[in-house]
Amino acid sequence: MALLDGKTALITGVANRWSIATGIARAMHAHGARLSFTYQGERVKDEVEKLAAELGGAPSWSCDVTSDDELRRLNDAVARELGRLDALVHSIAFVNKEDLAGKVYDTSRSGFSLALDISSYSLIALVSALKETLSDGASIMALTYLGSGAIVPNYNVAGIAKAALESIVRYLAYDLGERGIRVNAISAGPIKTASSRQVKGFSGMVDAVAAAAPLKRNVTADDIGNAAVYLASDLSSAVTADVHFVDAGYHAMGMWMNA
Numbered sequence: 001m002a003l004l005d006g007k008t009a010l011i012t013g014v015a016n017r018w019s020i021a022t023g024i025a026r027a028m029h030a031h032g033a034r035l036s037f038t039y040q041g042e043r044v045k046d047e048v049e050k051l052a053a054e055l056g057g058a059p060s061w062s063c064d065v066t067s068d069d070e071l072r073r074l075n076d077a078v079a080r081e082l083g084r085l086d087a088l089v090h091s092i093a094f095v096n097k098e099d100l101a102g103k104v105y106d107t108s109r110s111g112f113s114l115a116l117d118i119s120s121y122s123l124i125a126l127v128s129a130l131k132e133t134l135s136d137g138a139s140i141m142a143l144t145y146l147g148s149g150a151i152v153p154n155y156n157v158a159g160i161a162k163a164a165l166e167s168i169v170r171y172l173a174y175d176l177g178e179r180g181i182r183v184n185a186i187s188a189g190p191i192k193t194a195s196s197r198q199v200k201g202f203s204g205m206v207d208a209v210a211a212a213a214p215l216k217r218n219v220t221a222d223d224i225g226n227a228a229v230y231l232a233s234d235l236s237s238a239v240t241a242d243v244h245f246v247d248a249g250y251h252a253m254g255m256w257m258n259a
């Protein structure tokens, strides 16, 4: 059953085929959505255009979320090409590598600002830029991680940025609720991607989750894509301001033992 027939979607954050956004794009395309993409500059343009061509010849535009000009141009392009937007996927984060190891108290002011600007404020910036093109009843979703509300060694300022992002999700849900627009976060379990590999000891995190999670496995970008389809579809029509865990149940563990 195609759950997204007739819906348009803008997907941010594809860098390569391992990106979570790639899994989301494939799942949304399989469910009939008409896709569009943004990419962060020339470095990833080819990769995104290749995926866009595979997935129905979707349009794609450069949009570095730190640039108000690019955000403005993005809204014009989306309005021109798609007319209206039924789903918006925020799958963007950046933290300096030196801030993904060691002590949080060593985080510089500039590293903190950069992390929060790109990983958290960018959701506000995107929604602000696109608010007139988002259709009433649209669905917005952002990718988050367990390290927002619990200590995950080395995740450090990335966790602080995710706490802000989840709070932004709730406030935007309130702002946009009167238009029937829903805003949620998907909290994904650890998946090997270009970004996650920057976290010191990331492979150990992946192994720990597979050993301890109720489902005894890790999640894939396809698992996240399936949840994103549900959140973009009318099946989740009364779900908003939520953090939806797609992590094989790991978040619910309080203790685990070998017994």
Ligand SMILES: NC(=O)c1ccc[n+]([C@@H]2O[C@H](COP(=O)([O-])OP(=O)(O)OC[C@H]3O[C@@H](n4cnc5c(N)ncnc54)[C@H](O)[C@@H]3O)[C@@H](O)[C@H]2O)c1
Pocket: 012, 013, 014, 015, 016, 018, 019, 020, 021, 039, 040, 044, 063, 064, 065, 066, 090, 091, 092, 093, 094, 118, 143, 144, 145, 146, 187, 188, 189, 190, 191, 192, 193, 194, 195, 196
């Ligand atoms: N991989 C994981 O284990 C995991 C777990 C939970 C949540 N997440 C979140 O999922 C999202 C996607 O990350 P990923 O793991 O797929 O890694 P990724 O490296 O494939 O994607 C990160 C994306 O952010 C984009 N980006 C960075 N700075 C940008 C800027 N200034 N403007 C526009 N785009 C910018 C990059 O171009 C890239 O496409 C992130 O929010 C990440 O925190 C990842």
